[in-house]
Amino acid sequence: MSKGIRRPHEVVDYDQLTQSYPPPPEYFDSTYLESRDEIERKQLSRLKDRALRAYQVPFFKRRWDAAGFDPNSITSLNDLSRVPFYTVDDIRKSIEANPPLGDYQGVLPKDAAKEPMRVFMSGGTTGTSRPTLYTAWDREAGAILTARALYQQGIRPGDTVLNAWAYSTHNGAFSMDEALYKWLNCVVLTTGTGTVTSSQRQIELAVQYGAKAILTTGDYLLRLAEKAREMGIDPKKDLQLTALPNIGDRASLEETFGGENYASYGFHEVQWIATECPARQGLHIQEDAFIVQVVDTDTGEPLPDGELGCLVVTELYKTGSPQFRYNIMDLSYLYPPEQCACGSWLRRMAPFSGRGDNMVKLRGVNVWPEALGEIVITHEQTTEDYFVRAIREGHRDEMIVAVTTTADAGDFATIATELETLLKEKIGVKIRVEVGVLGSLDELTEIKTSPKTKRFRDERS
Numbered sequence: 001m002s003k004g005i006r007r008p009h010e011v012v013d014y015d016q017l018t019q020s021y022p023p024p025p026e027y028f029d030s031t032y033l034e035s036r037d038e039i040e041r042k043q044l045s046r047l048k049d050r051a052l053r054a055y056q057v058p059f060f061k062r063r064w065d066a067a068g069f070d071p072n073s074i075t076s077l078n079d080l081s082r083v084p085f086y087t088v089d090d091i092r093k094s095i096e097a098n099p100p101l102g103d104y105q106g107v108l109p110k111d112a113a114k115e116p117m118r119v120f121m122s123g124g125t126t127g128t129s130r131p132t133l134y135t136a137w138d139r140e141a142g143a144i145l146t147a148r149a150l151y152q153q154g155i156r157p158g159d160t161v162l163n164a165w166a167y168s169t170h171n172g173a174f175s176m177d178e179a180l181y182k183w184l185n186c187v188v189l190t191t192g193t194g195t196v197t198s199s200q201r202q203i204e205l206a207v208q209y210g211a212k213a214i215l216t217t218g219d220y221l222l223r224l225a226e227k228a229r230e231m232g233i234d235p236k237k238d239l240q241l242t243a244l245p246n247i248g249d250r251a252s253l254e255e256t257f258g259g260e261n262y263a264s265y266g267f268h269e270v271q272w273i274a275t276e277c278p279a280r281q282g283l284h285i286q287e288d289a290f291i292v293q294v295v296d297t298d299t300g301e302p303l304p305d306g307e308l309g310c311l312v313v314t315e316l317y318k319t320g321s322p323q324f325r326y327n328i329m330d331l332s333y334l335y336p337p338e339q340c341a342c343g344s345w346l347r348r349m350a351p352f353s354g355r356g357d358n359m360v361k362l363r364g365v366n367v368w369p370e371a372l373g374e375i376v377i378t379h380e381q382t383t384e385d386y387f388v389r390a391i392r393e394g395h396r397d398e399m400i401v402a403v404t405t406t407a408d409a410g411d412f413a414t415i416a417t418e419l420e421t422l423l424k425e426k427i428g429v430k431i432r433v434e435v436g437v438l439g440s441l442d443e444l445t446e447i448k449t450s451p452k453t454k455r456f457r458d459e460r461s
């Protein structure tokens with residue numbers, strides 16, 4: 001330590017880190033094959049530590065005190081269900097009351113000289129992004145978890161990998177970068193998205209450098225394949241991708257590029273949680289770093305294995321901002337705790353199968369229909385009425401917002417353009433707007449026929 005500054009390499013004990021969270025390939029010969037007893041013993045000890053740390057954070061202390069939960073009272077993994085969960089709404093309220101960081105952070109920027117940290121934001125659509133402060137330990141441990149997942153999906157040390165994620169306020173591109181460079185010894189070729197490096201250039205680079213994977217959405221990877229064909233390049237023979245760690249349409253990806261596509265699951269605040277193994281019987285949860293539960297969408301009560309409900313995630317690996325029983329509102333279910341054909345006893349979850357609310361992921365941005373509604377009704381020529389549809393066009397998800405107005409039909413096009421500009425500004429992605437006369441949405445919203453007005457319909461197959 002010099003002059004009161006502690007650098008990242010001084011705050012992270014790398015021996016302890018790699019013993020606690022073995023990186024790949026060691027992970028697959030050790031932690032991945034542990035017995036249920038070993039897994040759960042480790043989880044309980046980490047859970048107790050994590051509960052005590054979380055209790056020092058105002059957001060958790062307030063909620064736990066109100067619910068009468070004492071973090072010292074955890075004696076078994078079952079006790080976790082006594083802890084009240086929270087949703088994105090609770091986080092939003094915390095930010096509104098304590099801008100800009102909320103009161104759920106485990107570290108604060110004022111301590112950064114002694115505790116190196118960085119801040120990333122989730123894609124918020126209601127004006128407030130949700131920030132998460134990560135310590136150096138959180139970044140490193142998180143990078144190991146990501147490296148394990150990328151390895152399981154076919155990336156190997158020494159591979160050259162194109163990172164085509166957006167380097168932006170969220171951690172997507174950075175977590176890939178950290179995992180590839182620090183823990184997989186891959187040669188990272190940073191391209192950013194198609195707006196930073198053109199699709200044509202991405203293809204040229206992938207061919208020239210013999211890239212083994214292109215990290216981006218499955219949708220964009222398929223667009224790149226179309227581009228390649230236009231350039232006279234065969235996506236399967238000339239590109240030679242050996243890993244497809246892209247979330248998207250599995251059949252199209254495998255057909256287009258050859259090789260195997262494995263499902264995975266994670267989200268901004270905790271990073272990579274689970275990845276499918278070659279047996280393709282569910283996604284193995286990285287249980288040394290997470291406890292995943294499933295609760296009823298309406299009542300919040302824990303559900304038995306096999307029943308579809310909302311995922312509630314507790315991370316066990318961080319030292320910074322905790323996520324302790326976060327109801328992420330993604331729908332899935334748990335497999336019974338059995339040994340998989342691959343040899344692992346790690347619990348498996350089903351792939352993401354929809355939302356407990358109406359969130360749609362549009363080109364990497366989380367969009368809630370209600371948030372779109374709040375924006376479009378602010379236009380002086382629209383009414384309070386709106387209806388949002390999610391559709392699939394080609395390889396892309398799109399959203400269309402329909403609004404009503406008392407203005408003349410001659411003004412509809414202008415209103416639509418103004419709203420599309422406003423939405424692009426506020427949300428960051430293009431969203432189409434349709435304008436109609438009063439009452440034109442009544443059949444969709446059921447405003448006159450049902451006690452609960454409908455505002456959204458998912459028309460993707």
Ligand SMILES: [Zn+2]
Binds near residue numbers: 278279284340341344
């Ligand atoms: Zn398996």
